[in-house]
Amino acid sequence: MLTTRLDTARIRAARDVIDPVFLDSPLYRCAALEAALGCAVSVKLETANPVRSFKGRGTEVIASALGSGAVVCASAGNLGHALAWSGRNRGLDVTVVASRFAPATKLDRIRALGARLELVDGDFELARERAVDIARHDGIRLVEDSLDIETCEGAATIGLELVAAEPFDAVLIALGGGAMATGVGHVVKDCVPGAEVICVQPLGAPAMTLSWRRGQVVTTESTNTIADGVAARRPIPAVLDDLRQVADDAVLVQEASIIAGMRMLFDHAGLVVEPSAALGVAAILEDRERFAGRHVVTIVCGGNVDPEAHRRWTGR
Template identity: 75%
Template sequence: MTQTRLDLARIRQARHVVDPVFLNTPLYRCEALEPVLGCAVSIKLETANPVRSFKGRGTELVASLLAGSAAPAAVCASAGNLGQALAWSGRTRGIDITVVAPRRAARVKLDRIRSLGARLELVDGDHEVARERAAAIARHEGIRLVEDSLDIETCEGAATIGLELVRSTPTFDTVLIALGGGALATGVGHVVRALAPGMEVVCVQPHGAPAMTLSWHARRVITTDSADTIADGVAGRRPIPAVLDDLLLVADDAVLVQEASITAGMRLLLDHAGLVVEPSAALGIAAILEDRDRFAGRHIVTIVCGSNIDMDAYRRLVGTSGVRI
């Protein structure tokens, strides 16, 4: 494999740095989904931790490096999950954390960031506007700017998920990975390509936020003017060139799915797996729904990457207004 920015030895070492609360998340075959989807489906449940997403694996690495500095502080832009994770990792190590988020981000995510002791600044606009503001704060205050997917720690933290997947028995034919900035996809993809090259790596993104997928197919960065999707966790418009370079080396395919398929995937995960998930976490199921023939008869593993969603919004999306959850 041509070299990516990631390093397998560092990824293995990361398991000794990341708080065990984020490691060895449940991985199990969900037989109840199989008659509906037409293939064997296993779930890697990255919501079973204090921040209810995979992001804590990466922020643990970032925070471990910052903890030894004289006045540790960091700022990040986040739709919610990275901000929660960085706030959690910073709080346990005495690091001053600032999170810049779009004002329209999910309230449950914003409330959780505040409750974890981080300073929260809201901006009008989308994630790209928040990234620009976070960079300005970092320059002005002279503190660490944490950039998801660009900072290698966020990728190599996520890559520890790959180590857990490749050591499983039985092995999988395909791993379906939500694609946003690219930390999860490049991290898991790097490990799979190195240690389980027979496993197909398929990235999944919404049609309403297709920038990274379009870039992967074109083999060059393509930006979009807007992002319009319920999957706010993957709603970027400007792919990072270095991350795209990594993704081109580790992904076998990148596909786009419709909003209706995402909500259908969320509903299936509730009805057949008892899981309440945010839209980004249902992208893998959505991909199977839209191309059943491709995955028929195969053993698929999908990474359920987050469950931070306002429950009123969740009920509207999955049509459970009359159900107590």
């Protein structure tokens, strides 16, 4: 029996408050990828919505509960983009704190949605510290990705859609702070316990994977990866506890494999994705024998990538 912070009944109820534009994202077998990767591959396309990432599922749950008022979050870009979208539609005053080194594409979209954007001269962890300060000083709601259960249970609705479709042997989930991994993992293990839940993280940002392997929080001094959306250094203990309940494995992949995955998704599936969304394909590329002959689902979790950077990385 699962003993995570998440609850499957609440996850099912979350579908009633999430704008349908974020629900039932495309899920399809991609024959061209299968020929290239040597296994059956289904793509769960979480970029086909107004914020181009899965984060809108969680911010909709948060915004629907708040109704009005002010909120602040730290973000590598996608959470802030999603919270700005949900906040604008539901009358919330949104402040987003991000690194000034975050992709300009993500920052521009946050501004375009009317959120207040504050930039810090550091990484996501410094942005998180600043967001905490703002929340305390202004007395407003702090939205903490992965720690706030709504972000996990909103992401978990992806899992409901997966288990309602055709059977699969394994699901590959990008791992950063852990909201999507714990959310989808909870549903899969609750509903289809025989399916393997595999989390994938860049070798240059390994904190959560190392923590999962050692059974205790491991922090890193820095990150070095193009996958900015999963480049966290300080895992949250409660999230790690959940992850250890639902993940069968956590693997690290090289930058070259992430780039190859982005190129493969473009060439064989016609998808322009951010690096974090290519982690699942990268994992297959690095261990083809493990997945040979199996049916694997990979969650394409975000498509907010600077076009020039995408061309530079992939040559496309």
